[in-house]
Amino acid sequence: MSRFLFTVQPLAGHVNPTIAIGAALTARGHEVAWAGSEAALRPLLGPAATIFPTGSRLYRDQGRQGAYAMKTLWQSFIVPFTRFTLPAIDRAVQDWRPDAVLVDQHAPAGALVAHRHGLPWVTLAPSSLELARPFAALPRVEEWVRERMADLWRIAGLPAAEFFDYRFSPHLLLAFTTPALTGPMPIPDHWALVGPVLAPRPPEPGFPWHRVDPDRRKVLVCMGTLVPEHAVAFYPRAAEALAALHPEVQGIVVAPDGAVPDPPEHLVVTRRVPMLELMPHLDAVVCHGGMNTVCEALAEGVPLVMAPLINDQPITAQQVVAAGAGIRVHAARVTPDGLRTAVRALLDDPAYRAGARRVRDDFAAAGGAELAADRLECLVPRPSPRSAAPEPTIVGGGASPLA
């Protein structure tokens, strides 16, 4: 039996895959725990999960596009969150003595701590962002990211000579995608593309199932859990496009309160949906191209219209277009008529559903949480009776305290 510690961002899309992998490991007799914001993790993980609380902070400043969005992602989120959680994660590792640490690619404190204690650690890549290297053509932008990582390395008290790009574990990387989306790319032996790992979610008792009309084709609009202010303008345009497709089509819109002013009676507007239960009933999804919504749709063979906003969304959207499973529009520029035309194309042209089903089949064959668990078991020494576990090696002598 081994112990696996997950260190994750406090976001449902990043936590959900760890639930399924955690369940697969537990079923094999291993112990799992999470280090992160208990306020964010507890509702997702349930009362029985072991959580080492790191506290939580809110980071709202987020650029709208491109390089500025990437800069704010690091400057306003990854760097301060990593600094803030380092001490608590270090304590969790010292107290609980995991055999391996699983590290969210955008919450790298776990990587710094694991390296410090000489533990094997695993990169979890829940998005398409880092694998696709979107700024490869802008070397000085990539250099800026490397400098931010070097700053954190220094803050963690690790020796400069050992610095490397710790967005990518040298031991194992688990990516929740497959070649049907990434396209042909070189996959190192220590990477495993296990496909989307979709865990059951807490129920959404407030969803108005009685308003969903079984006799109409259904289109869901969902711009993600973190809807930036400027994206709110997308909802009225989407509502107008859906109104133009009524009565053949019923629209279901997941939106913050007030985002769709005075919705028509036929339109279901709700803050939350039971996404996994609803998906098999849908004919098309309109979304921001976020990895989670995209994979949830494609896992059921549902094609997408994507209006990507930031970070990995343009990359994921482009991958779906290349797979023949959807259409990309410009979030800020698309008109209601342009959206209606795109949705119409998904409903009328069977090629998109066929494309989505090809991706679905590739996902289904990828291995999921069980393959992830296989690869994780290969990483840790077995059997490992806890009483005989060696003291963790301290890399770099632990010269400076984690600040």
Add this chain to the structure above:
Amino acid sequence: MRTEEIHGQVTALLVEVIGDDPRWAPLRTARLDEDLRMESVEVLALAARLRERFGERVDLPGYLAGLDIDGIIELTVGDVVDYVARVAG
């Protein structure tokens, strides 16, 4: 070619790429990233048009590759016009 003339031509090429909409008016001070909301595919489309109009010496991707992160974020239509004027003018 005078800078104003180049500005007029660059503006026309930008409108071809991002559409004619007062919200995206390519003023000299408009930033490609935050103001015009240009996506990388649109920047590449602009680069191809610039090369076609002004010749091989106008290498927008090469120019961008030399900029640091703040240079990319703050890059304006005026900067692109000045660059084109510098290498092709």
